[in-house]
Amino acid sequence: MPLLVFATSNAHKTEEVAAILGEEWQVEDLRAHPGVTLDEETGDTFEANAIIKAVSGSRGAPGMLVLADDSGLEVDALGGAPGVRSARYAGETANATDNRAKLKTELAKLPQDIRFTGRFQCCMVLAKDGEVLHVTSGSVEGRLLTEEVGAGGFGYDALFIPDGFAETFGVLPADTKNQLSHRARALAAMKEQLDSLT
Numbered sequence: 506m507p508l509l510v511f512a513t514s515n516a517h518k519t520e521e522v523a524a525i526l527g528e529e530w531q532v533e534d535l536r537a538h539p540g541v542t543l544d545e546e547t548g549d550t551f552e553a554n555a556i557i558k559a560v561s562g563s564r565g566a567p568g569m570l571v572l573a574d575d576s577g578l579e580v581d582a583l584g585g586a587p588g589v590r591s592a593r594y595a596g597e598t599a600n601a602t603d604n605r606a607k608l609k610t611e612l613a614k615l616p617q618d619i620r621f622t623g624r625f626q627c628c629m630v631l632a633k634d635g636e637v638l639h640v641t642s643g644s645v646e647g648r649l650l651t652e653e654v655g656a657g658g659f660g661y662d663a664l665f666i667p668d669g670f671a672e673t674f675g676v677l678p679a680d681t682k683n684q685l686s687h688r689a690r691a692l693a694a695m696k697e698q699l700d701s702l703t
Contacts, residue, residue, distance in 0.1 A: 506531045512543060512562035512573035517659040525683050525692050541565035551575040551589060551628040552640060559632035567634060576627035576687060578661045580649055582615050601660050605653060612651050621649035627687035629695050639698040643690025
């Protein structure tokens with residue numbers, strides 16, 4: 506079974522990737538590779554930050570396939586914010602609860618008679634020994650709520666209803682989310698490349 510190192514310490518993300526890739530791949534993250542450090546995310550696009558993470562992670566894990574993603578939420582009424590700062594929207598030490606609180610505060614400042622459209626974006630980069638092998642991306646359109654609904658998922662999931670559904674990612678089953686999420690779509694494209702390497 507080939508090994509894929511996912512350049513994150515976020516257990517939720519790792520579980521999602523492992524579930525989507527299935528039993529053909531052994532997925533580990535940086536918790537299993539504590540000696541691997543990632544360079545600071547200084548890019549102004551999801552792709553730039555994913556490349557930084559994948560390349561620096563693969564330099565620290567010689568000979569291994571390293572996958573990195575950068576993803577976030579773009580809200581049209583907020584000019585695309587939080588965007589690449591989704592994980593740090595409420596500050597450098599913010600957690601998901603802080604970020605959701607800030608998003609709700611920002612949306613509450615806007616006219617409430619408009620539909621808050623937006624999307625989750627994800628860029629994935631596969632690297633080995635400091636070289637980029639492949640780049641994929643995926644997105645899912647939807648609308649934002651001003652109050653959280655559901656306790657499932659993570660990040661902004663409880664505030665986001667994907668197009669074609671009536672419930673948030675915080676309510677929808679994981680299997681459903683794993684078929685249509687931005688990460689699922691980027692990973693589905695990446696899986697073709699991964700399978701070609703085995």
